[in-house]
Amino acid sequence: MEAIYLYDGTFEGFLTTVFQVFEEKQYKAKIVKPKHYQPDMFVNTSDVVTDMSKAKRVWRSLNLKATKMGANQLRKAFLSEIKGIENVLLRYIIYAYSTESFINIDYSNKDVLRVSQIAQMVGREKHRMEAFVRFKLTKDGYYFAEIEPDFNIIPLIEKHFKDRYADQEWVIYDRKRKYGIHYDLNSVQTVVFENTSYQSAEDVNLLDESEVPYQKLWKDYFDSTNIESRKNMKLHKQHVPKRYWKHLSEKQPS
Amino acid sequence: MSFDRINEKLNILADAAKYDVSCASSGSDRKNKNKGLGNASKMGICHSYTQDGRCVSLLKILLTNHCIFDCAYCVTRKSNDVQRAAFKVQEVVDLTINFYRRNYIEGLFLSSGIFKSADYTMERLVAVAKKLREEENFNGYIHLKSIPGASDELMYEAGLYADRLSVNIEIPTKKGLKLLAPDKKREDFLKPMNKVKNEIVKYTNEKKVLKSTPVYAPAGQSTQMIVGASGESDKDIMYASNFFYKNYKLKRVYYSGYVPISNDSRLPSLGSPVPMLRENRLYQTDWLLRFYGFGVQELLNEQHPNLDIAIDPKLSWALRNLNHFPINVNTADKHLLARVPGLGMQSVYKIVQARKFRSLNWDHLKKIGVALNRARYFLICNSKDYEKRDLTVEQIRSQILQNTSSKYQGYYNNQLSLFN
Numbered sequence: 076m077e078a079i080y081l082y083d084g085t086f087e088g089f090l091t092t093v094f095q096v097f098e099e100k101q102y103k104a105k106i107v108k109p110k111h112y113q114p115d116m117f118v119n120t121s122d123v124v125t126d127m128s129k130a131k132r133v134w135r136s137l138n139l140k141a142t143k144m145g146a147n148q149l150r151k152a153f154l155s156e157i158k159g160i161e162n163v164l165l166r167y168i169i170y171a172y173s174t175e176s177f178i179n180i181d182y183s184n185k186d187v188l189r190v191s192q193i194a195q196m197v198g199r200e201k202h203r204m205e206a207f208v209r210f211k212l213t214k215d216g217y218y219f220a221e222i223e224p225d226f227n228i229i230p231l232i233e234k235h236f237k238d239r240y241a242d243q244e245w246v247i248y249d250r251k252r253k254y255g256i257h258y259d260l261n262s263v264q265t266v267v268f269e270n271t272s273y274q275s276a277e278d279v280n281l282l283d284e285s286e287v288p289y290q291k292l293w294k295d296y297f298d299s300t301n302i303e304s305r306k307n308m309k310l311h312k313q314h315v316p317k318r319y320w321k322h323l324s325e326k327q328p329s
Numbered sequence: 330m331s332f333d334r335i336n337e338k339l340n341i342l343a344d345a346a347k348y349d350v351s352c353a354s355s356g357s358d359r360k361n362k363n364k365g366l367g368n369a370s371k372m373g374i375c376h377s378y379t380q381d382g383r384c385v386s387l388l389k390i391l392l393t394n395h396c397i398f399d400c401a402y403c404v405t406r407k408s409n410d411v412q413r414a415a416f417k418v419q420e421v422v423d424l425t426i427n428f429y430r431r432n433y434i435e436g437l438f439l440s441s442g443i444f445k446s447a448d449y450t451m452e453r454l455v456a457v458a459k460k461l462r463e464e465e466n467f468n469g470y471i472h473l474k475s476i477p478g479a480s481d482e483l484m485y486e487a488g489l490y491a492d493r494l495s496v497n498i499e500i501p502t503k504k505g506l507k508l509l510a511p512d513k514k515r516e517d518f519l520k521p522m523n524k525v526k527n528e529i530v531k532y533t534n535e536k537k538v539l540k541s542t543p544v545y546a547p548a549g550q551s552t553q554m555i556v557g558a559s560g561e562s563d564k565d566i567m568y569a570s571n572f573f574y575k576n577y578k579l580k581r582v583y584y585s586g587y588v589p590i591s592n593d594s595r596l597p598s599l600g601s602p603v604p605m606l607r608e609n610r611l612y613q614t615d616w617l618l619r620f621y622g623f624g625v626q627e628l629l630n631e632q633h634p635n636l637d638i639a640i641d642p643k644l645s646w647a648l649r650n651l652n653h654f655p656i657n658v659n660t661a662d663k664h665l666l667a668r669v670p671g672l673g674m675q676s677v678y679k680i681v682q683a684r685k686f687r688s689l690n691w692d693h694l695k696k697i698g699v700a701l702n703r704a705r706y707f708l709i710c711n712s713k714d715y716e717k718r719d720l721t722v723e724q725i726r727s728q729i730l731q732n733t734s735s736k737y738q739g740y741y742n743n744q745l746s747l748f749n
């Protein structure tokens with residue numbers, strides 16, 4: 076009988092599930108988030124309780140078995156949140172443990188290629204977000220940015236921003252997933268705002284008085300770097316897809 | 330500070346700086362020191378893109394557009410009737426820091442018109458960089474222009490604060506330079522470039538012995554050449570590039586299609602199109618030299634002084650050298666694979682890894698991302714279905730052209746008809 080594992084949607088939860096799949100030898104199992112699950116009376120479902128120590132064991136082992144690069148690709152692909160990605164990852168992992176050689180470079184295997192391609196997509200958006208985050212200085216003296224990425228890339232960009240903006244307090248908030256990260260000059264913490272208390276950076280009353288003038292300087296700078304006789308909007312949109320424009324101050328109408 | 334006044338200056342001085350195409354912020358991995366502001370990203374980050382599709386990575390401005398020179402191709406030339414402005418050192422520092430803190434930019438690219446003298450100008454540029462590093466504890470990227478003719482002492486100091494230094498050659502031939510920029514001598518360009526090269530070599534050697542040696546221009550040097558302003562051939566341009574890559578260890582040479590800015594009879598007239606496709610072919614050639622193991626004389630020589638506009642330079646080379654093909658994708662050395670049209674270095678890497686596991690066929694190659702419309706004439710793989718006919722160069726060429734679409738198509742079809 077087909078087995079289904081329901082997990083909490085976190086990466087640790089997924090790793091715990093992998094542990095359980097191997098323990099119970101349910102290699103044909105499906106791993107699903109509750110929100111993607113449609114009850115079916117003919118299958119055997121089990122709820123997985125996330126266990127940090129099991130997750131850690133699996134993660135360490137994956138780093139050895141699939142190499143560090145392979146393990147990082149698995150994590151990135153997981154953060155894509157693509158429906159059904161858990162099962163691609165599971166097949167990849169089963170394949171990794173079934174052979175002697177490192178497999179993360181076997182691009183002729185469809186799961187390996189798929190994981191590497193999705194990881195690449197997620198990696199691209201991570202890189203984009205490192206570029207497209209636009210901080211706004213608030214009255215309280217911290218820098219605030221809102222993003223709406225396709226993939227859940229906040230865990231991937233945390234280090235970049237912490238290393239770079241070490242001397243200013245900042246918050247990056249994912250409006251789609253309704254959580255963010257806050258750097259308080261010492262460490263980075265996850266923050267979740269209640270819907271009622273959340274004030275968007277679009278509210279000008281929250282901003283420092285120098286904020287709007289600097290946005291204008293930046294937009295004017297952006298406009299004056301353009302060479303009209305070389306205009307190429309197709310290329311422009313390829314580099315800065317429209318879905319990101321909303322939070323880019325230089326792309327706002329004047 | 331008055332935002333309106335700054336805004337006015339910024340518009341003038343950013344507009345004048347935009348013809349410098351380099352906006353690279355890569356190649357340096359300067360770390361954030363003592364919980365200061367910023368660091369450099371080894372791979373560089375483009376924070377935005379202009380409507381013409383160029384990367385915006387740095388705050389790229391001139392300190393001033395006052396200039397004592399009168400180079401015909403330059404928008405800030407002495408005789409040009411444009412609005413002039415100048416930034417104060419502190420104004421550039423404030424703009425840089427405030428843009429950087431908002432994650433607009435990777436750092437500063439500061440250039441300048443030459444006012445009073447080369448050294449006087451260079452000194453101001455160095456002063457900005459020094460202030461950013463020492464007073465603001467800024468560790469982001471700084472690109473300074475080396476002013477032709479600047480003294481060795483100033484160039485030395487510039488490298489201590491900047492990540493990259495560049496001096497633009499602009500015109501690849503001596504003859505062209507004499508015609509369009511009579512005030513400038515080639516030696517003046519080479520002098521600062523040579524000083525910086527020697528210091529980089531010295532610092533790199535010292536670093537091997539003593540790890541605490543400070544960094545000196547970690548992202549190296551670059552230059553730029555204008556394409557289509559002085560009637561030069563592609564061979565003139567690429568041989569000059571090759572010379573600079575070899576002798577001055579440059580990180581990059583940029584090619585900038587000439588944007589007509591004046592009615593000077595020595596130059597293409599206003600309204601003539603920017604040679605964007607030619608620029609693109611030159612960049613492709615540059616890449617073949619730097620990453621694909623090609624020698625410049627293989628791609629451009631006495632018989633072929635100009636690149637084929639309709640097809641890329643690698644395909645063009647392959648069609649002239651059909652005797653090297655087809656090669657077997659499952660056994661060929663990676664240097665040979667890199668020479669196959671339609672295979673980029675990414676694909677070469679993936680092929681070399683993937684063929685360890687199984688013999689590859691067309692389907693595998695397609696999934697890996699090989700451009701089979703070009704590659705299939707030059708490859709055999711684990712399949713009986715390969716190109717068996719003995720096609721002539723012309724047949725392959727026209728078949729490939731038929732099966733590709735390019736946004737430039739109208740452009741080169743027109744150009745071709747000129748010769749027919």
